[in-house]
Amino acid sequence: MSVTREKILELGENLIRTRGYNAFSYQDISTELGIKNAAVHYYFPSKENLGTSIVKTNIQRFDEMVDNMHSRKFGEWQQIETFIKIYVKSHREQKKCLVGSLSPDYNTLNATTKIELKRMIEMILKWLTELLEKGRTQNVFSFNEDPASKALSIFSSLVASLQLSGIMDKIDYKSFYQSILDDLKP
Amino acid sequence: MSVTREKILELGENLIRTRGYNAFSYQDISTELGIKNAAVHYYFPSKENLGTSIVKTNIQRFDEMVDNMHSRKFGEWQQIETFIKIYVKSHREQKKCLVGSLSPDYNTLNATTKIELKRMIEMILKWLTELLEKGRTQNVFSFNEDPASKALSIFSSLVASLQLSGIMDKIDYKSFYQSILDDLKP
DNA sequence: TTTTTTATACTTATTAGTAAGTATCTTTAT
DNA sequence: ATAAAGATACTTACTAATAAGTATAAAAAA
Numbered sequence: 001m002s003v004t005r006e007k008i009l010e011l012g013e014n015l016i017r018t019r020g021y022n023a024f025s026y027q028d029i030s031t032e033l034g035i036k037n038a039a040v041h042y043y044f045p046s047k048e049n050l051g052t053s054i055v056k057t058n059i060q061r062f063d064e065m066v067d068n069m070h071s072r073k074f075g076e077w078q079q080i081e082t083f084i085k086i087y088v089k090s091h092r093e094q095k096k097c098l099v100g101s102l103s104p105d106y107n108t109l110n111a112t113t114k115i116e117l118k119r120m121i122e123m124i125l126k127w128l129t130e131l132l133e134k135g136r137t138q139n140v141f142s143f144n145e146d147p148a149s150k151a152l153s154i155f156s157s158l159v160a161s162l163q164l165s166g167i168m169d170k171i172d173y174k175s176f177y178q179s180i181l182d183d184l185k186p
Numbered sequence: 187m188s189v190t191r192e193k194i195l196e197l198g199e200n201l202i203r204t205r206g207y208n209a210f211s212y213q214d215i216s217t218e219l220g221i222k223n224a225a226v227h228y229y230f231p232s233k234e235n236l237g238t239s240i241v242k243t244n245i246q247r248f249d250e251m252v253d254n255m256h257s258r259k260f261g262e263w264q265q266i267e268t269f270i271k272i273y274v275k276s277h278r279e280q281k282k283c284l285v286g287s288l289s290p291d292y293n294t295l296n297a298t299t300k301i302e303l304k305r306m307i308e309m310i311l312k313w314l315t316e317l318l319e320k321g322r323t324q325n326v327f328s329f330n331e332d333p334a335s336k337a338l339s340i341f342s343s344l345v346a347s348l349q350l351s352g353i354m355d356k357i358d359y360k361s362f363y364q365s366i367l368d369d370l371k372p
Numbered sequence: 373t374t375t376t377t378t379a380t381a382c383t384t385a386t387t388a389g390t391a392a393g394t395a396t397c398t399t400t401a402t
Numbered sequence: 403a404t405a406a407a408g409a410t411a412c413t414t415a416c417t418a419a420t421a422a423g424t425a426t427a428a429a430a431a432a
Contacts, residue, residue, distance in 0.1 A: 002377085022208040023294040025421060039378055041423065101290050103349040104282055108209040118353050125354075145365050152362055153343055156350065160342035163289040167304050168311075176338055179331050190411080211387065225412055227389065 005043045007033055013054045017095040021051060021105045048110035051102075055116040058098050059123065066127060076135030080184070083128070084177055087158045091165050091173055099124070100159040125151050135184075142186040154180060191229045193219055199240045203281040207237060207291045234296035237288075241302040244284050245309065252313060262321030266370070269314070270363055273344045277351050277359055285310070286345040311337050321370075328372040340366060 008029055015024035026040045044050035069079050090097055102117050128151040135141035143150050157180060165173055194215055201210035212226045230236035255265050276283055288303050314337035321327035329336050343366060351359055
């Protein structure tokens with residue numbers, strides 16, 4: 001794959017995660033990369049195309065993370081810690097997550113981007129639900145809600161925490177992330 | 187106050203909450219209201235002006251809700267139920283909340299809109315934190331985290347749930363909202 | 373040489389915003 | 403009471419800037 005193409009994908013993702021889908025333009029990308037507007041269109045004919053590719057890349061990254069954790073025989077506790085670390089890292093980098101950035105603009109996205117975003121959220125919730133379920137039967141986790149509700153609750157908290165962290169500085173996010181884990185302790 | 191002005195405020199808020207701040211234009215408003223672009227500028231000279239006014243209106247609405255609950259001598263449990271009902275209603279109307287709609291676009295907002303949005307979030311979190319604290323000392327609520335963390339956790343869940351509800355249909359949001367309340371039961 | 377990659381130079385559509393004018397109502401002065 | 407002055411609520415008719423997108427040519431790599 002072309003280096004320029006990868007740079008566009010990376011920069012596009014960063015722009016979505018810092019400014020939002022409808023606030024970034026091909027101009028932003030071409031200026032930053034020192035190329036012309038049309039060069040971006042060469043790799044991604046339309047913005048729909050670029051947006052969809054960015055979401056697909058993120059889905060792939062999530063898949064790879066899950067595969068990697070399985071092959072390294074991570075336990076349930078290690079897995080949820082690894083998952084939460086994604087958000088700790090995003091917070092450190094002052095970026096929202098892709099889901100939190102694209103979801104409010106969902107009604108304005110193109111059909112293919114909508115499909116991929118929905119698929120991404122479904123995948124995350126499915127994985128998290130199954131992890132919580134398995135962890136509870138093995139006494140690694142403890143909670144009263146049904147696993148799907150608990151998964152939604154944890155995921156929502158993580159997504160929204162990043163959105164608010166860009167605005168509120170004084171909040172203690174470290175202990176916020178810790179309390180999500182503490183809450184699952186048996 | 188002028189009827190047109192109020193219609194612009196209402197429609198603007200709905201556009202932000204369904205499509206996002208950077209995806210709506212003065213054209214959207216003028217077309218819908220059957221007036222001209224310039225007429226919207228007559229009431230709100232700039233988009234910054236309109237955005238800020240919309241947030242201010244919401245702050246006022248929140249203030250009035252709190253005042254109303256105090257004057258009607260609502261208990262802590264009634265108060266948090268009333269608060270959560272706002273999100274149940276938004277969910278029914280297929281709208282995000284203003285905070286969830288504007289937060290991802292925070293970096294692209296004008297200075298005055300940023301200030302008001304931050305103020306709004308601070309107000310909500312302060313109110314919720316104090317409510318949780320008071321409720322716990324009176325044995326109406328039960329939770330282990332410190333009140334500020336718990337407030338952030340509940341607020342995050344509510345904000346993000348609306349964002350996801352616009353995408354995921356099959357999720358049982360009724361039980362999701364209920365589980366937030368159940369979780370606080372002593 | 374042929375394909376890939378990029379620049380040049382556009383187009384079309386939309387954006388926020390403005391200047392100037394007008395009809396209608398409201399207040400004030402005579 | 404009536405005329406003048408001013409405020410209110412717009413419209414008409416524009417900018418300047420930026421958006422996504424494209425046709426074509428040049429350069430670079432295979």
